[in-house]
Amino acid sequence: MTAKALARTFALAVWRLVQHDEEGVPAAIFEMECMTCHERSGPDETGKRPPIWALEHAGMAPGHRVFKLHTETYWRAEPSASNPLAEAPA
Ligand SMILES: [Zn+2]
Secondary structure (H helix, E strand, O other): OOHHHHHHHHHHOOEEEEEOOOOOOOOOEEEEEEOOOOOEOOOEOOOOHHHHHHHHHHHHOOOOOOEEEEEEOOEEEEEOOOOOOOOOOO
16 A cells, blocks of 8 residues: 555545543543733633623723623544544443
C-alpha cells in the first residue's frame, strides 16, 4: 500500500463525535463575561450562577449591561464500527 492509498484509507474511515460524558467530566461549564470591563463570573457547572452574577454586576456598575455567556462542552471523536481503529467488541 502506498502512502497515498493509506491516506485515502484514513480519509474514508468513519468517525462519530459524541459528548465526552465520562465520570468527572461536567456536561457543560458556563461563565458570564461583562462586555464593558471583561470581568467574568467564574466558571459554574450548573448555569445558575452566571446570570445572577450579571445582574449583580449591572447593579454595581449600571453602565455595564451587555454580557457574553461562554459555554464549554466536551466532545470525543470515536471510530465507528467500520473504522479500522475501532475496538473489537468484548
Ligand atoms: Zn463590567
